[in-house]
Amino acid sequence: MFWELIATLSAGLGAAGIALLLRAITLKKLPNWIIPVFAGAGMLGFQIYSEYTWFSHQKSLLPQGVEVVRTAQESSSWRPWSYVYPQTMRFIAADVRNAAINQKNTDLILVDLYFFERRMSARRVPQVIHCQQQARADFTEELTIPSAGQAVSAGWHKLAADDLLLQLLCHNQPDAEQG
Incomplete structure (x- = not known):
């Protein structure tokens, strides 16, 4: 669970980085609030992804038989x-x-x-x-x-x-x- 928390925070930081890059490309014409929105969407998206892939991942780890x-x-x-x-x-x-x-x-x-x-x-x-x-x-x-x-x-x-x-x-x- 600890590593999942770290991965969630990393997804949020990565998405916030994308928002910062978009602001830089548009010469700061995008509003400031886009950064926390992207961070939250990144964390939420990662959590949804990890919950939907949990079963298939666990199933793949089961030994033969x-x-x-x-x-x-x-x-x-x-x-x-x-x-x-x-x-x-x-x-x-x-x-x-x-x-x-x-x-x-x-x-x-x-x-x-x-x-x-x-x-x-x-x-x-x-x-x-x-x-x-x-x-x-x-x-x-x-x-x-x-x-x-x-x-x-x-x-x-x-x-x-x-x-x-x-x-x-x-x-x-x-x-x-x-x-």
């Missing part, structure tokens, strides 16, 4: 342009390459989900995915792992049949590592 499974676009009143084109401010990625199939119940897959949010540190949350019953649960000591054919308990959350996480893990089981 880590796939984006869900994004969250947001609009807000203090960013009126986001009503026209919502910004991706959060996303979830799954480490599909290192997913592990349970040896006792092959319908269960352990996978790490990574939660990314703009201006926040990424969080890793281990999840158990039940392919047969299309459900997921946080992998904790309290989690009851069902045996083959057994129904999942209340700690499990149902997933839609077309959920990308299910598609990546359950339809590509041979790619998952035995564990």
